[in-house]
Amino acid sequence: MFLRYNLFAILWILLILLLGLAPGESMPATNIWDFLSFDKVAHFSVFAILAFLLIIGFTKQYTFRFVRYKAEILAIVFSVIYGIAIEVAQSFIPGRGVEYADVFANSLGALSGWLIFYLIYKA
Template sequence: MPVTNVWEILSFDKIAHFFVFAVLCFLFILGFSKQYTFLFFRFYAVPLAIGLSIGYGLIIEIGQTFIPDRGLEPLDILANTIGVFAGWFVFYVIYKI
C-alpha cells in the first residue's frame, strides 16, 4: 500500500477542490429548488445537484488524462465528492432547519 503524506491530502489544491464543489452543489440545489418552470428539477433538486456535481468532477478528472503532463488524481475526486456533500449539508442547515 503506498504511503500518502498528510500534507498531500490537505494541500491547497485539495482544499480548493473541496470548496469549489461545495459551492457548485449548493448553488445547483438552490437554483433547482427555487425555480418553478421545471417541476421535475424542483422536486428532485438534491439528487440532481449531487449527481451533476459529482459527474462534473469525474468528467473533469477523466478529461485531464488527455492533456499532456496532467492526469487523473483519485484524491481530487475524493475532495470533489466530499465538497459536494458539504454543499448539500450547508444547504440543509440554512434552508431546512
C-alpha cells in the same frame, strides 16, 4: 426561468471547466506537500459551492417540476459526475492526469454543499 435561477451555477461550471482543463504548465509551481493540501481544499471548496448553487437554482426554478422537487439529489449527482468528468478530461491535457484523491475531494465537497444548504434552509 430555468436559466435565470441557474445563471450563477452555470457560470461557476464554466469557471471550473476553464481552471480544470488548464495545461499543466499553467499550474503554479510549489512544493508538492504544500500544494497537495491546498489542492484538495480547493477541489472540496469549488464543488461545495457548485452543489450549493445548483440546489438553490434547481429549487427556485419552476420550469421543470421534477428538477425542483428532486433538486438536492440531482445537484449532488450532477456535481459528482461533473467532478469525475473533469478529472477524466484532464488525462488528455499535457502535464495533467486523473487523481482519485481529487475525485474524492470533489465528491466530499458536493456532499458538504448539500449539508450547508440543509443547515441554512432546512434547520
